[in-house]
Amino acid sequence: MKFDTTQSKLLRIWNLHRDKSVKYHLNGLIYFDHSKYSNMAEPMVKPKCIFCRIGQKIPLEGSVQATELLYEDETFAAFRDHRPAGEHHYLIIPKRHIRAFNCLQFEDTPLIQDMAEVAKKLLADRIGREVDDALVGFHWPFYTVGHLHLHAIWPPNRMSLFQKFEFSRLLFGSVSEALQTLEKRKKSS
Numbered sequence: 001m002k003f004d005t006t007q008s009k010l011l012r013i014w015n016l017h018r019d020k021s022v023k024y025h026l027n028g029l030i031y032f033d034h035s036k037y038s039n040m041a042e043p044m045v046k047p048k049c050i051f052c053r054i055g056q057k058i059p060l061e062g063s064v065q066a067t068e069l070l071y072e073d074e075t076f077a078a079f080r081d082h083r084p085a086g087e088h089h090y091l092i093i094p095k096r097h098i099r100a101f102n103c104l105q106f107e108d109t110p111l112i113q114d115m116a117e118v119a120k121k122l123l124a125d126r127i128g129r130e131v132d133d134a135l136v137g138f139h140w141p142f143y144t145v146g147h148l149h150l151h152a153i154w155p156p157n158r159m160s161l162f163q164k165f166e167f168s169r170l171l172f173g174s175v176s177e178a179l180q181t182l183e184k185r186k187k188s189s
């Protein structure tokens with residue numbers, strides 16, 4: 001596969017970010033609570049983070065419309081994406097502030113698995129049946145909101161051209177790719 005210049009530029013930035021993720025670990029910038037998933041301590045919700053606010057049901061600032069939670073448990077919350085790329089487009093977030101997928105380590109594998117499980121149940125619930133062709137995954141390394149979120153989109157084949165790019169393999173990774181990435185982080189440490 002041949003990339004055009006924009007794509008190869010993006011790939012370079014992507015790799016740069018990947019290397020940086022190692023630095024994030026070393027700097028100890030992983031300050032969220034992981035008690036259920038690994039040995040990290042300290043719960044944290046960032047008052048200025050829009051997804052933290054949605055998860056904690058704190059009213060959003062300004063004219064931003066309140067976001068209804070479609071699913072919620074102790075650890076996760078889910079709601080509609082405000083720019084849906086399909087008839088069903090949901091975001092699943094950990095309630096605790098986790099900045100991005102790049103912050104995660106191998107120990108966070110159960111976190112990703114649990115998020116995927118929530119996505120699967122939510123889609124089945126909203127669609128009325130189980131589907132196996134939903135697009136479920138993460139944006140990395142680019143994200144508009146710096147709070148880890150899993151996209152669950154169905155049907156996956158009715159996107160605009162821009163959305164197709166936004167959710168293409170270049171900018172978006174499936175859950176299994178995310179799990180593979182975490183697996184690699186185990187070996188390299």
Ligand SMILES: [Zn+2]
Binds near residue numbers: 050052097098147
């Ligand atoms: Zn947050």
Ligand SMILES: [Zn+2]
Binds near residue numbers: 138139143149
């Ligand atoms: Zn995203």
